[in-house]
Amino acid sequence: MNKESIYGLTFDQLAAWLMEYGHKKSRASQVWDWLYRKRVMHFSEMLDVNQECLQLLADHFALQSLTEHLRQESADGTIKFLFKLNDDNLIETVLMRHKFGLAVCVTTQVGCNIGCSFCASGLLTKKRDLSSGEIVEQIMKVQLHLDAAKQAQSVSRVVVMGIGEPFDNYKNLVDTIMIIKNHKGLAIAEKRITVSTSGLADKIYEFTDNNLQVNLAISLHAPTNELRTQIMKINRAFPIEKVMQAVDYYLEKTNRRITLEYILLKDLNDRKEHALQLAALIGDKRPLTNVNLIPYNQVDEHNQYQRSEHESMRAFYDTLKKQGINCSIRVEHGADIGAACGQLRSKQIKVLNYEGQESFSVIDPCEVHKG
Numbered sequence: 001m002n003k004e005s006i007y008g009l010t011f012d013q014l015a016a017w018l019m020e021y022g023h024k025k026s027r028a029s030q031v032w033d034w035l036y037r038k039r040v041m042h043f044s045e046m047l048d049v050n051q052e053c054l055q056l057l058a059d060h061f062a063l064q065s066l067t068e069h070l071r072q073e074s075a076d077g078t079i080k081f082l083f084k085l086n087d088d089n090l091i092e093t094v095l096m097r098h099k100f101g102l103a104v105c106v107t108t109q110v111g112c113n114i115g116c117s118f119c120a121s122g123l124l125t126k127k128r129d130l131s132s133g134e135i136v137e138q139i140m141k142v143q144l145h146l147d148a149a150k151q152a153q154s155v156s157r158v159v160v161m162g163i164g165e166p167f168d169n170y171k172n173l174v175d176t177i178m179i180i181k182n183h184k185g186l187a188i189a190e191k192r193i194t195v196s197t198s199g200l201a202d203k204i205y206e207f208t209d210n211n212l213q214v215n216l217a218i219s220l221h222a223p224t225n226e227l228r229t230q231i232m233k234i235n236r237a238f239p240i241e242k243v244m245q246a247v248d249y250y251l252e253k254t255n256r257r258i259t260l261e262y263i264l265l266k267d268l269n270d271r272k273e274h275a276l277q278l279a280a281l282i283g284d285k286r287p288l289t290n291v292n293l294i295p296y297n298q299v300d301e302h303n304q305y306q307r308s309e310h311e312s313m314r315a316f317y318d319t320l321k322k323q324g325i326n327c328s329i330r331v332e333h334g335a336d337i338g339a340a341c342g343q344l345r346s347k348q349i350k351v352l353n354y355e356g357q358e359s360f361s362v363i364d365p366c367e368v369h370k371g
């Protein structure tokens, strides 16, 4: 049986576990120092931890539950990693280089049931949730890659925007956030952690009440229910007004800003009338809302969608600006390696599919998220 990843334990969980076995709480600080600062690959390298404790850790936990299966590097420095899990499933993780530091985009599920009609990942039905250990280890693997390349840089941002709907794996998401923001470990600043959801309104309330103080982004992609349902089936379960009510709650309780993500699809949601509808929808939330306009990355499987023309994107942006909306057009990373969510995994699995090892099926996400 596969052992649980030690990266999946919050500091308090590890301390409590060690104390159950008669160790002092301070032992957890030592272990975390070896894990996250010195970044050892084997328990036996934790030199100041006594032998009995090392054996205990090795008997119960794994230090490596992901192996690198494939890596693609873009001319702009973006790196896509395809990791193989212990059960042979594949997941994607992306390292992006920004002016302000290194960001890692992590995956939270093997496949996704939300079924957004523009998304490569949505074609591959969810097989299972990732454990918090498997999510945290993605960041560690990227950091170890940087260490090995002697780049002397640390991951300073984490975006939970990879394959999967993070709020559909809620407990493991929360544990992940608690682990990566802890100053004894990776110490990723709360303001540099962003969770992106397709808009599971009930979970937005729970997330707000958990007061994790990290950023929230919502994939809106359309200003009306009719259009949004066409693009994202999840809108049947959580229509725009329910999502925006949850956004109101989030803004009021957290006093943080929110990001609305909007993929621009040619002749579908990129006209001036859509920009005006979006501005009206945001209404008096303008001061606390950023709209992130995303150029669409063409996916072979979704040839009904095309990327908006440059002029249309510009006109959409200008209309929002004139309406007093804070907005930006997302800088693309790794366009030459297909950095759209799930593209690398989807391509790899298609190769496997031809060998009869994996099959495609898409189910209605509303069946999963109703209620």
Ligand code: SF4
Pocket (backbone or CB within 6 Å): 112, 113, 114, 115, 116, 119, 120, 121, 122, 123, 162, 163, 164, 165, 198, 341
């Ligand atoms: S965009 Fe995100 S939520 Fe939608 S299908 Fe793709 S992975 Fe799932």
